[in-house]
Amino acid sequence: MKAKSVINATGVFVDDILKMDNPIAKALVRPSQGVHLVIDKSFLAGNSAMLIPKTADGRVLFVVPWYDHLVVGTTDTPLNSHAEEPIALETEIKFILDTVAQYLERPPARKDVLSVFAGLRPLAAPKEGSASTKELSRDHKLIVSASGLVTITGGKWTTYRKMAAETVDLVQKNNGGDKQTSDTRNIALHGSRPPSVSHLSAYGTDEDLIMTLVGEQPELKNALVNGHGYTLAQVVWAVRSEMAVTVEDVLARRLRLLFLDASAAISAAPVVARVMQRELGWDDTQKEEQLESFYKIAYHYKIN
Ligand SMILES: Cc1cc2nc3c(=O)[nH]c(=O)nc-3n(C[C@H](O)[C@H](O)[C@H](O)COP(=O)(O)OP(=O)(O)OC[C@H]3O[C@@H](n4cnc5c(N)ncnc54)[C@H](O)[C@@H]3O)c2cc1C
Secondary structure, eight states: OSSOEEEEEEGGGGHHHHHHHHHTTOOOEEEEEEEEEEEEEEGGGSSSHHHHOOOSSOOOEEEEEEEEEEEOOOOOOOOSSSSSOOOHHHHHHHHHHHHHHSSSOOOGGGOOOOOEEEEEEEEEEOOOSSSSSSSSSEEEEEEOOOOOOOOEEOOGGGGGGHHHHEEEEEHHTTTTTOOOOGGGGGGGOOOOOEEEEEETGGGHHHHHHHHHHHHEEEEEEESSSSOOOBBBHHHHHHHHHHHHHSSHHHIIIOHHHHHHOOHHHHHHHHHHHHHHHHHTTTTTTHHHHHHHEEEEEEEHGGOO
């Protein structure tokens, strides 16, 4: 593949890419694991989010209403190495449950956890080894390697547009392009329009296109799984318009059901696979392989 510029924006994996470019490149990132639990919304009185300002380990903890559930977190566990699929530690689950038990309507037990998931923060590696991730910088870093590879890492979700704008501007400059800088601050997000009470509101203007699909194929308005508002139309939309190619793509990153309720996602998987088989022309073996690999991942989102 040939390109004028290559941008390495791979989160906690930036060092793997840097090492492909230069095997002796210094590590930029020190991963820090964070875990979230999802529980029923009845554990919190009212609809406001709660911030616990000082936990036993001196950090903050959030309880946030999220898609008719509560998301509770998080932890900050420094790691020296990272796997592709991070897994919540028992100590992290216990810490979150013990802490929120003091503040909710009733203490949540392990059986009340509908989903547990872990993520890895790409924090900037300290110059000297440091035990605490609280001391690690949350700022982003933008560097250019001798080969011209541009790497952007660190930072926050909340600063993603600033990070992207700085990266695009730097690449333009390196390529000797015109002086025009990124105009992202003036560009609305795809589909943006004010939220409504519709269960498809998060799709913005794309909601109208999903409803057109349902108009063409009325069976697509059938529910995906009991107890949640998802429909078959959302699976078709994810494949046709959101680049979903695996059962996990649909149930985790497009519909979020795996993050909200792992058991419901496992129940929905065969239906999702059937719809995707039709859309993508999978044979039966491909469909079974998809389901098997989804179940392997989904298992880690449940706790016993
Ligand atoms: C538990 C937790 C809580 C957080 N809370 C907050 C918060 O409250 N507020 C906030 O602002 N930020 C928060 N963050 C931080 C925020 O999530 C990260 O800073 C942000 O996601 C980093 O964005 P990124 O694009 O650099 O990396 P990522 O979001 O990790 O994206 C990197 C992408 O690159 C892909 N990728 C990796 N390797 C390759 C490859 N070889 N080829 C192609 N693609 C590849 C990955 O699949 C991924 O999609 C939190 C993070 C965690 C883990």
